[in-house]
Amino acid sequence: MVLGSGSAAPRLDRRSPAQLITYHDQAFLIDCGEGTQYELLRHGIKVSRISRILISHLHADHCLGLFGLLSTFNLHDRKQALTIHGPTGLSEWLYTLAKLTQTFWKYPLEVIEHDTSHPSLIVDEPDLEIMTIPLHHKLPCAGFLIKERRSRVKLDRDKLPSFLSDQQKAALARSESVKGPEGQWIHPADVEAETPGLRSFAYCSDTNFKPDLCEWIEGVGTLYHEATFASDLVERARLTLHSTGQEAATIAYMAKVKELLIGHFSSRYESPERILAEAKEIFSATFAVYDGFYHSIAAHQSFERP
Numbered sequence: 001m002v003l004g005s006g007s008a009a010p011r012l013d014r015r016s017p018a019q020l021i022t023y024h025d026q027a028f029l030i031d032c033g034e035g036t037q038y039e040l041l042r043h044g045i046k047v048s049r050i051s052r053i054l055i056s057h058l059h060a061d062h063c064l065g066l067f068g069l070l071s072t073f074n075l076h077d078r079k080q081a082l083t084i085h086g087p088t089g090l091s092e093w094l095y096t097l098a099k100l101t102q103t104f105w106k107y108p109l110e111v112i113e114h115d116t117s118h119p120s121l122i123v124d125e126p127d128l129e130i131m132t133i134p135l136h137h138k139l140p141c142a143g144f145l146i147k148e149r150r151s152r153v154k155l156d157r158d159k160l161p162s163f164l165s166d167q168q169k170a171a172l173a174r175s176e177s178v179k180g181p182e183g184q185w186i187h188p189a190d191v192e193a194e195t196p197g198l199r200s201f202a203y204c205s206d207t208n209f210k211p212d213l214c215e216w217i218e219g220v221g222t223l224y225h226e227a228t229f230a231s232d233l234v235e236r237a238r239l240t241l242h243s244t245g246q247e248a249a250t251i252a253y254m255a256k257v258k259e260l261l262i263g264h265f266s267s268r269y270e271s272p273e274r275i276l277a278e279a280k281e282i283f284s285a286t287f288a289v290y291d292g293f294y295h296s297i298a299a300h301q302s303f304e305r306p
Protein backbone atom coordinates (compact mmCIF):
# COMPACT_ATOMS: atom_id res chain seq x y z
CA MET A 1 0.00 0.00 0.00
CA VAL A 2 1.25 3.46 -0.86
CA LEU A 3 1.09 5.64 2.25
CA GLY A 4 2.71 8.70 0.71
CA SER A 5 2.80 9.53 -3.01
CA GLY A 6 4.12 13.08 -2.85
CA SER A 7 7.62 14.56 -2.89
CA ALA A 8 9.59 17.11 -0.85
CA ALA A 9 7.20 20.08 -0.68
CA PRO A 10 4.04 19.24 1.29
CA ARG A 11 0.56 18.99 -0.21
CA LEU A 12 -2.62 18.25 1.69
CA ASP A 13 -3.56 15.45 -0.69
CA ARG A 14 -0.16 13.74 -0.93
CA ARG A 15 2.03 12.71 2.00
CA SER A 16 5.78 12.32 1.82
CA PRO A 17 7.05 8.97 0.46
CA ALA A 18 6.28 5.75 2.32
CA GLN A 19 5.02 2.36 1.17
CA LEU A 20 3.99 -0.71 3.11
CA ILE A 21 4.61 -4.20 1.74
CA THR A 22 2.76 -6.98 3.51
CA TYR A 23 4.07 -10.49 3.25
CA HIS A 24 2.10 -13.17 5.12
CA ASP A 25 2.26 -12.12 8.78
CA GLN A 26 5.02 -9.55 8.28
CA ALA A 27 5.04 -6.01 6.97
CA PHE A 28 7.93 -3.97 5.62
CA LEU A 29 7.86 -0.21 5.53
CA ILE A 30 9.83 1.40 2.70
CA ASP A 31 10.76 5.02 3.42
CA CYS A 32 9.09 6.90 6.20
CA GLY A 33 8.39 10.51 5.32
CA GLU A 34 6.84 13.00 7.70
CA GLY A 35 3.34 11.95 8.72
CA THR A 36 3.73 8.28 7.80
CA GLN A 37 2.38 7.16 11.16
CA TYR A 38 -0.82 9.14 10.59
CA GLU A 39 -1.37 7.26 7.33
CA LEU A 40 -0.74 3.95 9.09
CA LEU A 41 -3.42 4.97 11.60
CA ARG A 42 -5.80 6.15 8.89
CA HIS A 43 -5.64 2.78 7.15
CA GLY A 44 -5.97 0.79 10.38
CA ILE A 45 -2.60 -0.91 9.95
CA LYS A 46 -1.36 -2.75 13.00
CA VAL A 47 2.09 -1.23 13.39
CA SER A 48 3.36 -4.14 15.50
CA ARG A 49 3.40 -6.15 12.23
CA ILE A 50 6.19 -3.97 10.88
CA SER A 51 9.34 -6.04 11.27
CA ARG A 52 11.64 -4.12 8.90
CA ILE A 53 11.99 -0.55 7.73
CA LEU A 54 13.98 0.19 4.56
CA ILE A 55 15.17 3.77 4.08
CA SER A 56 16.31 4.74 0.58
CA HIS A 57 18.20 7.93 1.50
CA LEU A 58 18.42 10.63 4.12
CA HIS A 59 16.51 13.42 2.38
CA ALA A 60 13.90 14.72 4.81
CA ASP A 61 10.90 13.67 2.72
CA HIS A 62 12.01 10.02 2.95
CA CYS A 63 12.98 9.67 6.60
CA LEU A 64 11.64 12.45 8.83
CA GLY A 65 8.75 10.28 10.04
CA LEU A 66 11.05 7.56 11.30
CA PHE A 67 11.97 8.96 14.71
CA GLY A 68 8.32 9.67 15.54
CA LEU A 69 7.26 6.17 14.54
CA LEU A 70 10.04 4.55 16.60
CA SER A 71 8.99 6.66 19.59
CA THR A 72 5.36 5.59 19.14
CA PHE A 73 6.52 1.96 19.29
CA ASN A 74 7.88 2.81 22.78
CA LEU A 75 4.48 4.23 23.78
CA HIS A 76 2.85 1.00 22.55
CA ASP A 77 5.26 -1.05 24.70
CA ARG A 78 6.47 -2.82 21.61
CA LYS A 79 8.44 -5.96 22.40
CA GLN A 80 9.05 -7.31 18.88
CA ALA A 81 12.47 -6.77 17.35
CA LEU A 82 12.77 -4.20 14.59
CA THR A 83 15.46 -3.97 11.91
CA ILE A 84 16.09 -0.79 9.96
CA HIS A 85 18.18 -0.81 6.78
CA GLY A 86 19.48 2.42 5.30
CA PRO A 87 22.47 4.29 3.91
CA THR A 88 25.61 5.16 5.83
CA GLY A 89 24.78 7.94 8.29
CA LEU A 90 21.33 6.67 9.24
CA SER A 91 22.57 5.27 12.53
CA GLU A 92 24.35 8.50 13.52
CA TRP A 93 21.26 10.56 12.63
CA LEU A 94 18.96 8.32 14.63
CA TYR A 95 21.16 7.92 17.69
CA THR A 96 21.97 11.66 17.80
CA LEU A 97 18.24 12.39 17.96
CA ALA A 98 17.80 9.68 20.59
CA LYS A 99 20.63 11.11 22.69
CA LEU A 100 19.39 14.71 22.49
CA THR A 101 15.84 13.71 23.38
CA GLN A 102 16.93 11.11 25.98
CA THR A 103 15.01 8.41 24.15
CA PHE A 104 15.78 4.79 24.92
CA TRP A 105 14.27 2.07 22.80
CA LYS A 106 12.30 -0.46 24.86
CA TYR A 107 12.47 -3.09 22.11
CA PRO A 108 15.38 -4.71 20.30
CA LEU A 109 16.35 -2.29 17.54
CA GLU A 110 19.02 -3.02 14.97
CA VAL A 111 20.15 -0.43 12.44
CA ILE A 112 22.05 -1.91 9.50
CA GLU A 113 23.73 0.46 7.07
CA HIS A 114 24.65 -0.40 3.50
CA ASP A 115 26.94 1.14 0.92
CA THR A 116 24.60 2.55 -1.74
CA SER A 117 27.23 2.49 -4.52
CA HIS A 118 26.75 -1.19 -5.31
CA PRO A 119 23.97 -3.76 -4.94
CA SER A 120 23.99 -5.75 -1.68
CA LEU A 121 21.92 -8.62 -0.46
CA ILE A 122 20.50 -7.28 2.80
CA VAL A 123 17.86 -9.92 3.54
CA ASP A 124 18.59 -13.54 2.77
CA GLU A 125 15.77 -15.77 4.03
CA PRO A 126 14.42 -19.07 2.71
CA ASP A 127 11.19 -17.43 1.48
CA LEU A 128 12.42 -14.00 0.51
CA GLU A 129 15.42 -11.90 -0.48
CA ILE A 130 15.95 -8.15 -0.50
CA MET A 131 18.72 -6.51 -2.54
CA THR A 132 19.67 -2.87 -2.65
CA ILE A 133 19.76 -1.15 -6.06
CA PRO A 134 22.26 1.70 -6.58
CA LEU A 135 20.49 4.91 -7.66
CA HIS A 136 21.85 8.27 -8.79
CA HIS A 137 20.70 11.13 -6.59
CA LYS A 138 22.11 14.09 -4.68
CA LEU A 139 22.67 12.01 -1.54
CA PRO A 140 23.73 8.36 -1.40
CA CYS A 141 20.53 6.57 -2.35
CA ALA A 142 19.48 2.97 -2.96
CA GLY A 143 16.31 1.35 -4.16
CA PHE A 144 15.19 -2.09 -3.05
CA LEU A 145 14.38 -5.28 -4.92
CA ILE A 146 12.19 -7.66 -2.96
CA LYS A 147 11.89 -11.15 -4.46
CA GLU A 148 9.91 -14.11 -3.29
CA ARG A 149 12.07 -17.26 -3.36
CA ARG A 150 9.35 -19.80 -2.82
CA SER A 151 5.64 -19.37 -2.54
CA ARG A 152 3.74 -20.85 0.35
CA VAL A 153 1.00 -23.32 -0.61
CA LYS A 154 -2.33 -21.56 -0.94
CA LEU A 155 -5.24 -23.91 -0.46
CA ASP A 156 -8.22 -23.78 -2.78
CA ARG A 157 -11.31 -24.03 -0.55
CA ASP A 158 -13.34 -25.64 -3.33
CA LYS A 159 -10.83 -28.47 -3.63
CA LEU A 160 -10.59 -29.21 0.12
CA PRO A 161 -12.43 -32.42 1.16
CA SER A 162 -14.89 -31.68 3.99
CA PHE A 163 -13.40 -34.31 6.30
CA LEU A 164 -10.11 -32.44 6.76
CA SER A 165 -9.42 -31.08 10.24
CA ASP A 166 -7.86 -27.65 10.80
CA GLN A 167 -4.58 -29.35 11.73
CA GLN A 168 -4.60 -31.29 8.45
CA LYS A 169 -5.29 -28.09 6.46
CA ALA A 170 -2.39 -26.42 8.25
CA ALA A 171 -0.16 -29.41 7.39
CA LEU A 172 -1.15 -29.17 3.70
CA ALA A 173 -0.34 -25.47 3.75
CA ARG A 174 3.14 -26.42 5.01
CA SER A 175 3.49 -28.69 1.94
CA GLU A 176 2.89 -31.90 3.93
CA SER A 177 0.63 -34.70 2.71
CA VAL A 178 -2.14 -35.93 5.04
CA LYS A 179 -4.19 -39.14 5.29
CA GLY A 180 -7.98 -39.21 4.85
CA PRO A 181 -10.38 -41.34 7.00
CA GLU A 182 -10.15 -44.29 4.58
CA GLY A 183 -6.37 -44.21 4.47
CA GLN A 184 -6.17 -42.28 1.19
CA TRP A 185 -3.42 -39.68 0.84
CA ILE A 186 -4.24 -36.03 0.12
CA HIS A 187 -1.23 -34.22 -1.32
CA PRO A 188 -0.69 -30.42 -1.38
CA ALA A 189 -0.79 -30.46 -5.21
CA ASP A 190 -4.37 -31.90 -5.05
CA VAL A 191 -5.76 -28.94 -3.14
CA GLU A 192 -3.47 -26.09 -4.14
CA ALA A 193 -4.91 -22.90 -5.61
CA GLU A 194 -3.48 -21.60 -8.86
CA THR A 195 -0.74 -19.15 -7.95
CA PRO A 196 0.68 -16.51 -10.22
CA GLY A 197 4.28 -17.61 -9.60
CA LEU A 198 7.00 -15.99 -7.54
CA ARG A 199 6.38 -12.29 -7.04
CA SER A 200 8.88 -9.46 -7.19
CA PHE A 201 8.77 -5.76 -6.41
CA ALA A 202 11.37 -3.10 -7.11
CA TYR A 203 11.26 0.28 -5.42
CA CYS A 204 13.26 2.90 -7.30
CA SER A 205 13.26 5.93 -5.07
CA ASP A 206 14.68 9.33 -6.02
CA THR A 207 16.97 8.96 -9.01
CA ASN A 208 18.14 10.54 -12.18
CA PHE A 209 17.34 8.58 -15.36
CA LYS A 210 19.62 5.56 -14.97
CA PRO A 211 19.27 2.95 -17.73
CA ASP A 212 21.77 0.58 -16.12
CA LEU A 213 19.11 -0.02 -13.45
CA CYS A 214 17.62 -2.53 -15.88
CA GLU A 215 20.46 -4.93 -15.15
CA TRP A 216 19.07 -5.49 -11.64
CA ILE A 217 15.35 -5.17 -12.21
CA GLU A 218 14.84 -7.15 -15.42
CA GLY A 219 11.55 -9.02 -15.41
CA VAL A 220 10.33 -7.57 -12.13
CA GLY A 221 6.59 -8.10 -11.61
CA THR A 222 5.81 -4.68 -10.16
CA LEU A 223 8.20 -1.76 -10.50
CA TYR A 224 7.72 1.47 -8.58
CA HIS A 225 9.80 4.27 -10.10
CA GLU A 226 9.73 7.91 -9.15
CA ALA A 227 8.32 10.30 -11.78
CA THR A 228 8.68 13.73 -10.24
CA PHE A 229 8.24 15.77 -13.43
CA ALA A 230 6.48 15.89 -16.79
CA SER A 231 8.63 16.14 -19.95
CA ASP A 232 8.59 19.96 -20.08
CA LEU A 233 10.74 19.96 -16.94
CA VAL A 234 13.29 17.41 -18.08
CA GLU A 235 16.08 19.96 -17.53
CA ARG A 236 14.90 20.44 -13.96
CA ALA A 237 14.87 16.66 -13.56
CA ARG A 238 18.54 16.57 -14.66
CA LEU A 239 19.47 19.39 -12.27
CA THR A 240 17.73 17.93 -9.24
CA LEU A 241 18.61 14.31 -10.08
CA HIS A 242 15.03 13.17 -10.50
CA SER A 243 13.13 11.53 -13.38
CA THR A 244 10.20 12.31 -15.65
CA GLY A 245 7.27 9.98 -16.27
CA GLN A 246 8.66 9.21 -19.73
CA GLU A 247 11.99 8.20 -18.22
CA ALA A 248 10.34 5.95 -15.61
CA ALA A 249 8.36 4.30 -18.43
CA THR A 250 11.50 3.87 -20.53
CA ILE A 251 13.14 2.01 -17.64
CA ALA A 252 10.01 -0.19 -17.29
CA TYR A 253 10.02 -0.92 -21.03
CA MET A 254 13.75 -1.67 -21.18
CA ALA A 255 13.64 -3.88 -18.09
CA LYS A 256 10.60 -5.79 -19.44
CA VAL A 257 8.73 -5.48 -16.16
CA LYS A 258 5.07 -6.46 -15.99
CA GLU A 259 3.70 -3.22 -14.61
CA LEU A 260 4.89 0.19 -13.50
CA LEU A 261 3.72 2.34 -10.60
CA ILE A 262 4.79 5.99 -10.66
CA GLY A 263 4.74 8.54 -7.85
CA HIS A 264 6.80 11.18 -6.00
CA PHE A 265 5.01 13.81 -8.09
CA SER A 266 6.23 17.37 -7.71
CA SER A 267 3.84 19.46 -5.60
CA ARG A 268 3.52 21.94 -8.51
CA TYR A 269 1.15 19.48 -10.28
CA GLU A 270 -2.48 19.56 -9.23
CA SER A 271 -2.84 16.14 -10.85
CA PRO A 272 -0.32 13.67 -12.31
CA GLU A 273 -2.49 13.31 -15.44
CA ARG A 274 0.12 14.63 -17.86
CA ILE A 275 2.98 12.65 -16.31
CA LEU A 276 0.85 9.49 -16.51
CA ALA A 277 -0.25 10.10 -20.11
CA GLU A 278 3.36 10.63 -21.23
CA ALA A 279 4.47 7.46 -19.42
CA LYS A 280 1.66 5.36 -20.91
CA GLU A 281 2.71 6.31 -24.43
CA ILE A 282 5.93 4.38 -23.76
CA PHE A 283 4.70 1.72 -21.33
CA SER A 284 0.95 1.18 -21.27
CA ALA A 285 0.77 -0.82 -18.00
CA THR A 286 1.55 2.28 -15.93
CA PHE A 287 -0.45 3.40 -12.90
CA ALA A 288 -0.14 6.72 -11.06
CA VAL A 289 -0.24 6.04 -7.34
CA TYR A 290 -2.03 8.07 -4.67
CA ASP A 291 -2.10 7.93 -0.88
CA GLY A 292 -3.95 4.75 0.06
CA PHE A 293 -3.26 3.06 -3.32
CA TYR A 294 -3.48 -0.69 -2.74
CA HIS A 295 -2.08 -3.13 -5.23
CA SER A 296 -1.11 -6.80 -5.39
CA ILE A 297 2.49 -7.44 -6.40
CA ALA A 298 2.79 -9.23 -9.77
CA ALA A 299 4.79 -12.34 -10.52
CA HIS A 300 8.36 -12.12 -11.76
CA GLN A 301 8.77 -12.54 -15.53
CA SER A 302 11.33 -14.99 -16.82
CA PHE A 303 12.84 -14.63 -20.27
CA GLU A 304 14.63 -17.12 -22.41
CA ARG A 305 18.09 -15.81 -23.18
CA PRO A 306 19.25 -16.44 -26.77
Ligand SMILES: [Zn+2]
Binding pocket: 007, 008, 017, 059, 061, 062, 206, 264
Ligand atom coordinates in the same frame (compact mmCIF):
# COMPACT_ATOMS: atom_id res chain seq x y z
ZN1 LIG B 1 12.19 12.62 -2.43
Ligand SMILES: [Zn+2]
Binding pocket: 057, 059, 137, 206
Ligand atom coordinates in the same frame (compact mmCIF):
# COMPACT_ATOMS: atom_id res chain seq x y z
ZN1 LIG C 1 15.77 12.82 -2.46
